[in-house]
Amino acid sequence: MRQRSRRETVIPPYCHLVILVLAGCLLAGCTPLPNTAGYTTATIQLKQAVAAAGSAVDAELRSEALPGISIEAAQRKLAGMGGGDASNSESTDDTSAGSSPAPDADKFKQSWDMTVKSLDAMVVYAQSIEGIVDAGNQGAESAKHVAASVANLLSAVDVTGVASKKTELVTDTGAYFIGEGTKFVAGKRLEETLDSAGPVIAAVDAAVQQQMENAERLFKYSIMQHKKNLRLDYQGWTKQEKYLDEKQMNAATELVKSIKVPRPTEGDGEAKRSDGASGENTAQPKQGSVCESTENAAVTQLESLLGQMDIARKQIAPHVAEYETKLSQIREREKAGLAVIGAAKNAVAAWSTAHQEMVRAVEERRPVSVESLTAAVVEVRALIERWREL
């Protein structure tokens, strides 16, 4: 009897445990916290995409770095130029005040490396979010382990006289409620964390988007410069080719006109002679012959001209072909580089959306979807491969 009464005094702690965890459960949402691992992975890949976009710009900046001068310096130099008198002309060295140095690729690289390094912080941040989610979701498991240990201790002594199965049931239930309580707290902490980090993340996002805009603009300027310099390098040849094109077109038109003029054939002359019984057209064959010989001479002259043009064209052809090849290479690089930068820009935009989506998903306890970000990053990876092959 005494033991029974003692047993009754031992039971209340179990009740404490259950009451405690029941309270936790009442507060808890009792749903697992959304998995944010996709966001972490995509953030790591985004960092790689931003790095690749910077590499494309860096390579372009270094491929042809030519110094120049400002417009003001050019105007001063031009004013000092005198036909044939070298002493009047201001040398390029004298215009150092208005010099415009080649783009500082080292400075760009250093700044871009700093940008990419800053994204490391975003990766670690994403991992820490994942850590909170894991802690919340693993809460039930931890609670279960502790509860199992307590149950083992209690069943070993069986001080309560309560069947071990009942003990297990009580402790398991307690563990469940503690776990759910942890999930609930983790969910709340996650919401608070994401909420308070929101403005900083938005600022990071805006700054990264600005960097991508800068990178794209810089890349376009660099390509623009290569194209202009290529045109200047080959201007002599392309100008000659254009001149030959026009001349050849004119000559060909003239030639076609000459051929189209109806000329009396020998058969026509004979027919006319046989038709004209009185022989009144006797002068015609002579006139036709003069006309024909003049036309023949003109045709011969045009044909000769076209022949000379062909020779000239063959002489300039290798240079024009070289120009076309180089221009085509620049265009290839332009296309591939802009594709990489454009895709990285899309990935940055998708990353911003993904963070907002994660905030909403945590609030609503539904799965986090980073599919658009993942797709954007996959696109960047494919484009980087293509760009590297160039």
Added chain:
Amino acid sequence: MSDIIGFEKCREALERLLAQVAAAIETARRQGPDALQATIDSETDRLVDFAGRAEPIDDRDAADVEEIRQLVRDVVNGIINAAENEIIGQVEECAKELSELAKKVDRRTKDNEREARNLHLKPVREAIDAATNMVEALKDAKDGLTDGDDDDVKAKIERIIAAIAEAKQAVQSA
């Protein structure tokens, strides 16, 4: 073939063109980076076209005209270099801003990591706290045991109390 023949004509034409290019770029600068880029593209195109049209009258002014062409090349590169270096300056500024923001993110991350550690221990702490409540009840139960048969139970209760105390200390110090 060309309408700008001879050094003097080339110089006059380039003077006019440079003034127009400078004015166009200045106007575009006020309209934003896209307008500026488009204008620099079209205006440097005009300069390149000019270089293609500039022709010497004869060998005597060929070197001067060539010098004008070189000047055009220098100014084309100069205009684009200036725009590129301006953007590189912006990239540098933006990188510094990002670096500062990264420090703020780092602080958030540390808070998150601390939070995660706490959350990992939370269920354990709660279970231990709940078990601690049992200790008092077990002590009462032990005090109530007097018969010789209860010695074994007493010892077991002692072990439970010790185990719970040990676990509690371990969790608190974690």
